Amino acid sequence: MSQDNTRKSTAERLVAALRDDEFILYRQQIDCIADELDGRPNHEILVRLREEEQKHMPPGMFIPVLEELHLMPMLDRWVVAAVLRWMRDRRAVEADWPLPRNSLNLAADTLADERFAGYVHKHLEGSKFPGWTLSFEILCADAIRHPQHVQRIMSELRAFGCTFSLAGFSGDHMSLVVLEAVRPDFVKIEGSLASHMDQDLDIYTRVEMIFRKCLDMNIRTIAEHVEDRGALLKLREIGVNYAQGFFIGHPEPLV
Numbered sequence: 610m611s612q613d614n615t616r617k618s619t620a621e622r623l624v625a626a627l628r629d630d631e632f633i634l635y636r637q638q639i640d641c642i643a644d645e646l647d648g649r650p651n652h653e654i655l656v657r658l659r660e661e662e663q664k665h666m667p668p669g670m671f672i673p674v675l676e677e678l679h680l681m682p683m684l685d686r687w688v689v690a691a692v693l694r695w696m697r698d699r700r701a702v703e704a705d706w707p708l709p710r711n712s713l714n715l716a717a718d719t720l721a722d723e724r725f726a727g728y729v730h731k732h733l734e735g736s737k738f739p740g741w742t743l744s745f746e747i748l749c750a751d752a753i754r755h756p757q758h759v760q761r762i763m764s765e766l767r768a769f770g771c772t773f774s775l776a777g778f779s780g781d782h783m784s785l786v787v788l789e790a791v792r793p794d795f796v797k798i799e800g801s802l803a804s805h806m807d808q809d810l811d812i813y814t815r816v817e818m819i820f821r822k823c824l825d826m827n828i829r830t831i832a833e834h835v836e837d838r839g840a841l842l843k844l845r846e847i848g849v850n851y852a853q854g855f856f857i858g859h860p861e862p863l864v
Contacts, residue, residue, distance in 0.1 A: 620678045623671065627680075627687050631659045634691055638858035639712065639831060642841065643850045650709035653746070653853065654692055655860050656684065681716030686728055688713055689743065693736040695863055712744045712774060717751045720758040726765035733769055740770020746797065749777045752787045759791050774831065780819040788822070796823050798849070800834025807839035817847050824848075 626632055639651035658671050675681050692711050699706050719725055733740055745766065752759045752775060763773050774795035778784050779802070788796065798819055806813045816832070823830050832844050835854030844852055 619674055620680065623675060623678070623680060624683070626658060627683050630691075632684070632687060632691075633657050633659050634688070634695065634863040635860040636863045637853060637860045639851050639853045640857045641850065642845050642852045643848055649741075650707055651712070651851065652709060653712040654688060654714075654863070656688060676716065676718070679718055682719045682722045682725065685713070685716055685719045686725070689729055690732055692743070692863075693732050693738060696738055696742065697736055708738065708742050710744050710772070711742055712746050714746045714776075715762075717748075717755060720747065720751060720755050720762055723761075726762060726769075729766060729771070730769050740766075741772060744772040744774060744795070746774045746776045747791075747793070749775050749779070749784050749787060752791055753783050756787060756790055763791060763793075776833070778819065780815050780822075785822065788826070788828075792826065793828060795829045795831055795851075797831045797833050797853075800854070803832040803840055803844065803852075803854070804834045804836055805840075807837075807843045813843060813847075816844070816849070820847050820849055 633656075635655040635657060636652040637655060639653060641648075641651070672681075675684055692713065696708065696711075700708075729743065733743070743766075745762075747759055767773075772794040773791075774797050775784075775788065775791065775793040776797040777799050778788070778796045779799045796819065798816060802812050802816050802819075806816050820830050829850040831851040831853060832840075832849050833853050835841055835844065835852040835856050837856055840854075841852060841856060
């Protein structure tokens with residue numbers, strides 16, 4: 610099969626998976642580790658592709674293909690609709706179930722999609738859920754490359770009550786510049802920093818600097834890739850608001 614035919618076949622397979630709900634959602638817990646803030650459950654929404662015999666294809670295998678084929682906006686829309694449907698189903702069987710803040714990743718192509726905000730608004734209105742239940746994650750690298758797209762989509766979605774995280778934040782010069790420009794609600798501290806801060810004073814100092822900067826701007830901080838108690842204790846010592854990683858909780862199916 611030629612490369613063009615293979616590309617077409619892969620695209621058709623992934624579009625069919627979106628149409629037929631062959632993607633499934635996972636969640637990874639995000640714990641409040643500082644003083645209690647709003648008390649809402651928090652988690653990041655993760656996506657897997659269901660394969661034969663109930664195997665699940667990890668995102669590292671299908672996301673690059675979707676990006677290459679510019680199909681990520683379709684996946685991001687599917688995730689929005691699927692999360693709202695999941696919350697509706699949970700509320701139908703448990704009326705007092707506490708609504709979580711669902712953190713959804715946005716791809717670079719989705720940032721440029723001028724109709725995405727309207728899609729989110731339509732589904733929020735249909736679901737009757739408040740906008741804060743959807744919190745969108747944007748990679749710091751994408752915000753540096755596409756600041757105008759980021760500012761536009763943040764302005765549009767914030768009008769409906771949605772919030773935003775700037776993910777993969779390293780505290781270097783460019784990330785600090787984009788922080789001032791887009792002013793997210795949350796900053797997700799780059800995982801390599803959190804996972805080594807209990808072993809390296811320079812990294813500890815950088816995480817503390819990020820926290821102080823965000824505190825001054827009334828931005829909450831989330832440490833990613835927290836994988837041991839030592840890192841968690843150091844994060845609490847600094848005052849970082851939230852933590853996510855295998856020490857907090859492994860990804861699990863959204864049920």
